[in-house]
Amino acid sequence: MNFDLQLKGQRALVTGGTKGLGAAVVKSLQEVGVQVMTTARSAPDRPLEGVTYVQTDLTTAEGVSELARVVKEQWGGVDILINSVGGSTAPAGGFAALDDAVWLSELNLNLMSAVRLDRALLPAMLAKGAGVVLHVTSIQRVLPLPESTTAYAAAKGALSTYSKSLSKEITPKGVRVLRVSPGWIETEASVTFAKRMGAEAGTDYEGGKKMVMDWLGGIPVGRPATPKEVADLITFLVSPRAASVSGSEHVIDGGTVPTV
Numbered sequence: 150m151n152f153d154l155q156l157k158g159q160r161a162l163v164t165g166g167t168k169g170l171g172a173a174v175v176k177s178l179q180e181v182g183v184q185v186m187t188t189a190r191s192a193p194d195r196p197l198e199g200v201t202y203v204q205t206d207l208t209t210a211e212g213v214s215e216l217a218r219v220v221k222e223q224w225g226g227v228d229i230l231i232n233s234v235g236g237s238t239a240p241a242g243g244f245a246a247l248d249d250a251v252w253l254s255e256l257n258l259n260l261m262s263a264v265r266l267d268r269a270l271l272p273a274m275l276a277k278g279a280g281v282v283l284h285v286t287s288i289q290r291v292l293p294l295p296e297s298t299t300a301y302a303a304a305k306g307a308l309s310t311y312s313k314s315l316s317k318e319i320t321p322k323g324v325r326v327l328r329v330s331p332g333w334i335e336t337e338a339s340v341t342f343a344k345r346m347g348a349e350a351g352t353d354y355e356g357g358k359k360m361v362m363d364w365l366g367g368i369p370v371g372r373p374a375t376p377k378e379v380a381d382l383i384t385f386l387v388s389p390r391a392a393s394v395s396g397s398e399h400v401i402d403g404g405t406v407p408t409v
């Protein structure tokens with residue numbers, strides 16, 4: 150067996166690729182010879198040479214249209230589309246703290262950004278009869294945490310169902326559709342969060358990390374995943390080496406989800 154992923158020369162669009170998981174995916178794809186375009190609202194602190202950065206807000210229909218326009222103008226289309234953008238800014242306080250504005254904002258970021266972008270870029274893939282679309286979901290779609298992320302978890306649940314339906318429609322036409330469902334990833338943002346939780350409880354980062362792991366009911370491997378570990382899984386799944394994988398969700402959570 151050799152480990153050539155056969156991705157050299159392919160064109161990939163990764164959303165949310167300036168920080169966290171998206172940035173790791175951009176790097177991982179570039180390392181195996183993929184031409185990468187990525188997006189965020191702000192410019193990256195340390196842009197990678199050779200990567201095209203497009204500044205746009207993907208929570209709006211206009212922002213998605215603008216990105217699709219740039220893709221079509223510069224490349225005509227993409228071979229690989231990775232919808233990594235997502236997250237939650239909802240306040241703590243359970244269901245009562247989530248008003249319509251919060252719900253719509255979580256749905257726009259975690260569901261509609263992908264729905265709109267897929268709709269804009271899939272016709273070119275279908276015309277070629279080839280391509281891969283990947284949606285980054287979350288274990289919260291099966292293990293929701295009610296304190297502040299109910300709307301986020303529900304949006305990821307909808308994203309997952311949408312992704313499955315899309316795969317049934319377009320896999321027979323040559324376009325694979327996949328999901329990757331991470332548990333806790335040790336991104337810069339989650340390190341800052343664990344440090345803050347630790348500091349509030351009078352302990353350090355390791356103490357804060359343990360608190361977050363306890364809230365999740367424990368992580369059997371004993372630590373969160375690194376962004377690179379999740380990016381490597383995504384890179385394999387979008388490669389031709391995974392040509393018979395479609396319609397499935399791939400969990401990478403160190404064993405966090407306690408059920409089958």
Ligand SMILES: NC(=O)c1ccc[n+]([C@@H]2O[C@H](COP(=O)([O-])OP(=O)(O)OC[C@H]3O[C@@H](n4cnc5c(N)ncnc54)[C@H](OP(=O)(O)O)[C@@H]3O)[C@@H](O)[C@H]2O)c1
Nearest residue numbers: 165167168169170189190191206207234235236287333334
């Ligand atoms: N981190 C975890 O533990 C974890 C666990 C499970 C699932 N996930 C999922 O993994 C994905 C990546 O998460 P992450 O934690 O790595 O994210 P992150 O570190 O917060 O990075 C998010 C990226 O998306 C961009 N972005 C945010 N809002 C945007 C908007 N409205 N329009 C365009 N770009 C926007 C950000 O740049 P700007 O701020 O400059 O726009 C940044 O590049 C998400 O789908 C998340 O739900 C994460």
